[in-house]
Amino acid sequence: MTRPATIETAELGLDEADLSLMLTIRAFELKLLDLYGKGLLNGTTHTCLGQEYIPVAMEALLDPRDRVFSNHRGHGHYLARFRDPAGLLAEIMGREGAVCNGVGGSQHIHRDGFLSTGVQGESLPVGVGVALHLKRTDPGRLACVYIGDGTFGEGAVYEAFNIASLWRLPLLVVVENNGIAQSTPTSRHLAGSIAGRAAAFGIRHRLIETSDVAEIRRTLEPLVSRVRSHATPLVVEFVTRRLGPHSKGDDTRSAEAVRDLREQDWYERCAAADPDRFHLLDAQARAHVDAIAAEVMARPPSRWETR
Numbered sequence: 001m002t003r004p005a006t007i008e009t010a011e012l013g014l015d016e017a018d019l020s021l022m023l024t025i026r027a028f029e030l031k032l033l034d035l036y037g038k039g040l041l042n043g044t045t046h047t048c049l050g051q052e053y054i055p056v057a058m059e060a061l062l063d064p065r066d067r068v069f070s071n072h073r074g075h076g077h078y079l080a081r082f083r084d085p086a087g088l089l090a091e092i093m094g095r096e097g098a099v100c101n102g103v104g105g106s107q108h109i110h111r112d113g114f115l116s117t118g119v120q121g122e123s124l125p126v127g128v129g130v131a132l133h134l135k136r137t138d139p140g141r142l143a144c145v146y147i148g149d150g151t152f153g154e155g156a157v158y159e160a161f162n163i164a165s166l167w168r169l170p171l172l173v174v175v176e177n178n179g180i181a182q183s184t185p186t187s188r189h190l191a192g193s194i195a196g197r198a199a200a201f202g203i204r205h206r207l208i209e210t211s212d213v214a215e216i217r218r219t220l221e222p223l224v225s226r227v228r229s230h231a232t233p234l235v236v237e238f239v240t241r242r243l244g245p246h247s248k249g250d251d252t253r254s255a256e257a258v259r260d261l262r263e264q265d266w267y268e269r270c271a272a273a274d275p276d277r278f279h280l281l282d283a284q285a286r287a288h289v290d291a292i293a294a295e296v297m298a299r300p301p302s303r304w305e306t307r
Contacts, residue, residue, distance in 0.1 A: 032248075051076060053216075065141050069114075069144065071117065094301055101303070127160070147175055152190055172224060194235065205236075206236050207237050241261045243261055
């Protein structure tokens with residue numbers, strides 16, 4: 001199979017398929033904030049602006065039969081898994097064609113081995129149970145759970161770590177450490193380190209500080225393979241950035257602090273690496289999401305019936 005043309009920079013390591021997906025996730029999240037700002041959406045939403053490269057990098061390491069557990073900031077996880085912005089937007093807007101008939105909204109999505117939740121720490125105990133089931137019934141498959149640094153304030157994390165290590169379960173925990181939990185810096189709410197907490201339970205830990213998708217995959221492929229072959233848990237901690245507010249409009253950080261984060265963002269560095277190709281793909285992604293939004297908004301409300 002011929003690989004798509006590659007953006008020529010060793011630092012970024014992106015082919016066009018990966019970059020297009022990252023840009024689509026970025027355009028989707030920006031569209032949500034725009035729709036909320038215009039009063040066209042209800043409730044709230046938590047965007048993954050700045051973190052898009054993580055699920056894109058991870059998805060290539062996952063098998064379709066793996067189980068993926070997401071969180072309140074999970075649109076990128078879903079889109080990387082299913083490439084279905086129309087279904088997700090319909091779910092968030094409560095329109096026909098919604099993934100869960102408009103019942104789950106932005107945070108609670110269930111589809112084909114994928115589950116997201118807005119409850120902090122809920123996914124880890126469930127993921128441990130599913131990992132046990134996979135170990136017994138489908139060897140070689142794993143349960144992948146996405147959590148943030150703020151989730152380490154939940155006791156369920158440590159109960160899950162204990163059982164996963166004790167029972168040697170194929171559990172992959174992806175920590176998106178964006179340095180802030182809602183409005184509290186990680187340094188103010190987390191004693192010690194995430195690596196130290198994993199080590200306390202005898203669980204391997206790998207720190208990822210790059211946003212180079214190819215490098216991430218090269219680093220993690222043998223480690224994820226070991227989770228499958230040896231049925232042992234692994235914690236992968238990404239040092240990343242949250243560019244947007246916690247939810248749709250509650251950012252307490254200074255404009256200067258956010259500007260500094262944007263200067264380190266993968267988006268800016270990709271744009272500088274290959275401006276012509278980047279801006280073409282970016283425009284295509286935005287146009288695609290704009291068209292989807294217009295089409296979804298024209299749909300009638302979704303309907304569901306209890307059984």
